[in-house]
Amino acid sequence: MLGFGETTAAPAAGGDLIKETTDATFMADVVEASRETPVIVDFWAPWCGPCRTLGPALEAAVTAAKGAVKMVKINVDENQGYAGQLRVQSIPTVYAFWQGQPVDGFQGAIQQSEIKKFVEKLAALAGQSADGGLSEALEAAEAMLAEGVAADAAQVFAAVVAEDPQNAAAYGGLARAHVALGELDQAEALLNNVPKELQTASEIEAARAQLALARQADSAGPVADLRAAVEADPSNLQARYDLALALHASGQVQEAVDMLLDLFRRDREWNDGAAKTQLFTIFDALKPQDPIVLAGRRKLSSMIFA
Numbered sequence: 001m002l003g004f005g006e007t008t009a010a011p012a013a014g015g016d017l018i019k020e021t022t023d024a025t026f027m028a029d030v031v032e033a034s035r036e037t038p039v040i041v042d043f044w045a046p047w048c049g050p051c052r053t054l055g056p057a058l059e060a061a062v063t064a065a066k067g068a069v070k071m072v073k074i075n076v077d078e079n080q081g082y083a084g085q086l087r088v089q090s091i092p093t094v095y096a097f098w099q100g101q102p103v104d105g106f107q108g109a110i111q112q113s114e115i116k117k118f119v120e121k122l123a124a125l126a127g128q129s130a131d132g133g134l135s136e137a138l139e140a141a142e143a144m145l146a147e148g149v150a151a152d153a154a155q156v157f158a159a160v161v162a163e164d165p166q167n168a169a170a171y172g173g174l175a176r177a178h179v180a181l182g183e184l185d186q187a188e189a190l191l192n193n194v195p196k197e198l199q200t201a202s203e204i205e206a207a208r209a210q211l212a213l214a215r216q217a218d219s220a221g222p223v224a225d226l227r228a229a230v231e232a233d234p235s236n237l238q239a240r241y242d243l244a245l246a247l248h249a250s251g252q253v254q255e256a257v258d259m260l261l262d263l264f265r266r267d268r269e270w271n272d273g274a275a276k277t278q279l280f281t282i283f284d285a286l287k288p289q290d291p292i293v294l295a296g297r298r299k300l301s302s303m304i305f306a
Helices: 026-035 049-064 081-085 112-125 134-146 150-163 168-180 184-192 202-218 223-232 237-249 253-266 274-285 291-304
Strands: 018-020 039-044 070-075 093-098 101-107
Touching (some): 026 093, 039 049, 049 070, 093 112, 134 150, 150 168, 237 253, 253 291
Antiparallel strands (some): 093 101
């Protein structure tokens, strides 16, 4: 095995983020360099198809990390010494070094989302942020939104979007801030112009659901009148559905979910399954671990598969 040493030096970014190395310079470029900043080593070869996919994706993630990690590429056809010592049996193989030691790695091409997680995990080992502080900014914006300071939250979300145009959480947060401000058309325009590759992200779906519920709230009837209509005619499913919309619009989310579950139990096919569709919209708008979501999904599933 390699005789890698250890040190307690604090991490610090600096120098070139991405470079080529050889067996002769591996110790300096990887082992010694990793004592200050985590280093990702990409073992590759010119004839390797997956390498041509993984390499640029890794480089993009390292560049996006803005100095939290570095990357070194080594051609195994020309440099077999350290590849042999690290037991590289197939390529691409990627190792992560920190404090002079290999601490993580993987083989083969992986998805961009997994590459991002790999880089973030490595940066975290060194006490660094792999996104230049954007995650902290998003957390602050979410806190502002939860506290009702939607205008300030919108400014922060917009700043993150400007910094990282591929950040689904920032787009979704900005759209939700527009919804909270009553700027529904702006929210819709923003969501319609989200980059294509982000359109199915959970953060975007959640914002769309909140926008849909906000538009419904604009036309929701008085709760008291609709409750009276349901009491007068319990078989009036339209009145039950309208009451559920009004309840949600007035902030009575649990009651709205209960009403829709009861409607689904009475006639699951009514109005092309409108009750189930509305339930999914409410669930998508809430956080996945919200107790209302967890209990509601469980009850709905028990009825679907009964």
